[in-house]
Amino acid sequence: MNDAQHVRPWPLLARESGPDLLICRVRYDTLSNPRTGAQLRRTVLETPQWCNVVAFTPQRRLVVVRQFRFGSSSITTEIPGGVVDRGEEHGAAARRELREEAGYTSSDWRYLGCVEPNPAFHDNLCHHWLALDAQPTHAQELDPGEDIAIATLSVDEVRAAIWSGEIRHALVLTALSRVLDLRPANGHLPS
Amino acid sequence: MNDAQHVRPWPLLARESGPDLLICRVRYDTLSNPRTGAQLRRTVLETPQWCNVVAFTPQRRLVVVRQFRFGSSSITTEIPGGVVDRGEEHGAAARRELREEAGYTSSDWRYLGCVEPNPAFHDNLCHHWLALDAQPTHAQELDPGEDIAIATLSVDEVRAAIWSGEIRHALVLTALSRVLDLRPANGHLPS
Numbered sequence: 001m002n003d004a005q006h007v008r009p010w011p012l013l014a015r016e017s018g019p020d021l022l023i024c025r026v027r028y029d030t031l032s033n034p035r036t037g038a039q040l041r042r043t044v045l046e047t048p049q050w051c052n053v054v055a056f057t058p059q060r061r062l063v064v065v066r067q068f069r070f071g072s073s074s075i076t077t078e079i080p081g082g083v084v085d086r087g088e089e090h091g092a093a094a095r096r097e098l099r100e101e102a103g104y105t106s107s108d109w110r111y112l113g114c115v116e117p118n119p120a121f122h123d124n125l126c127h128h129w130l131a132l133d134a135q136p137t138h139a140q141e142l143d144p145g146e147d148i149a150i151a152t153l154s155v156d157e158v159r160a161a162i163w164s165g166e167i168r169h170a171l172v173l174t175a176l177s178r179v180l181d182l183r184p185a186n187g188h189l190p191s
Numbered sequence: 192m193n194d195a196q197h198v199r200p201w202p203l204l205a206r207e208s209g210p211d212l213l214i215c216r217v218r219y220d221t222l223s224n225p226r227t228g229a230q231l232r233r234t235v236l237e238t239p240q241w242c243n244v245v246a247f248t249p250q251r252r253l254v255v256v257r258q259f260r261f262g263s264s265s266i267t268t269e270i271p272g273g274v275v276d277r278g279e280e281h282g283a284a285a286r287r288e289l290r291e292e293a294g295y296t297s298s299d300w301r302y303l304g305c306v307e308p309n310p311a312f313h314d315n316l317c318h319h320w321l322a323l324d325a326q327p328t329h330a331q332e333l334d335p336g337e338d339i340a341i342a343t344l345s346v347d348e349v350r351a352a353i354w355s356g357e358i359r360h361a362l363v364l365t366a367l368s369r370v371l372d373l374r375p376a377n378g379h380l381p382s
Binding site for chain 1: 224311
């Protein structure tokens with residue numbers, strides 16, 4: 001059985017640009033497997049940083065957005081979020097997305113850390129932010145490519161929506177897992 | 192402000208195949224925004240189903256794998272998992288991945304539900320499985336494109352690895368959030 005210390009970075013032998021998919025740009029890397037010496041060509045999706053926002057109202061209700069998603073071909077329930085623009089700080093992007101998508105603002109922001117959406121082929125991070133005392137202060141600013149409805153859910157409703165599968169976007173769940181215990185009542189690890 | 196009931200599915204006007212990226216296949220959908228009537232072309236990545244496994248040994252240690260990841264260009268700590276083969280049931284894929292990547296097997300499997308890795312452009316699900324009493328019974332079966340080391344972590348070590356950022360693959364975290372409370376000690380929502 002392999003030992004953790006034996007895993008080494010793979011030397012990069014060649015790099016080739018692929019098509020621009022708008023949401024990301026394709027790159028092909030040729031690498032050498034240090035265990036076998038085999039050369040492999042792997043797809044990397046060069047992807048901008050993402051952010052999303054766990055925003056709670058003063059009544060402890062979570063701000064959620066509902067929209068038709070093109071990947072799943074379904075209407076999803078998510079938290080506000082999106083792409084960090086080039087040159088933009090991810091905290092500024094989080095504030096912008098909460099305001100544009102939901103019309104909410106907050107003066108109490110806390111960073112919840114970041115995750116890798118999928119390090120197997122994405123090179124980006126998703127930054128999670130917490131906004132407390134979020135208030136509906138602005139009109140939504142939707143671009144022609146968006147149609148987003150807003151709602152708020154109590155913490156119990158959030159948990160129920162997760163357990164029912166209504167909320168199942170992985171990056172929404174990783175953000176929520178930093179402020180809520182997401183285990184179902186029967187989901188505790190047997191002792 | 193929009194009402195949840197006002198969000199409707201977007202009519203599909205045209206569909207065009209794009210390049211095969213091996214990890215997924217590109218598709219371009221042209222849709223009509225029901226709010227504005229605008230026509231938009233969107234990228235969808237047709238992606239096979241994925242699965243991963245939260246495997247605990249009889250000593251309540253989590254089985255983790257370490258490998259160089261091409262997207263992040265870094266060595267990650269994750270749980271075993273991978274692609275569900277065409278025609279394969281995701282439970283069978285989970286058992287296969289635990290055995291092939293880590294050499295562990297279990298006779299106590301429980302389904303933890305699924306998440307959407309990213310419904311904005313992926314059309315797939317990631318299925319989470321829990322394996323209890325997992326034991327190292329087999330040799331690893333690595334293909335030429337893999338170099339994977341195995342380790343086990345106590346629950347406290349898992350939490351520390353999440354909070355330090357050592358474990359930060361989103362789909363690993365969504366699986367773990369179904370059996371562990373992942374909030375940091377200071378991460379509880381203010382009351």
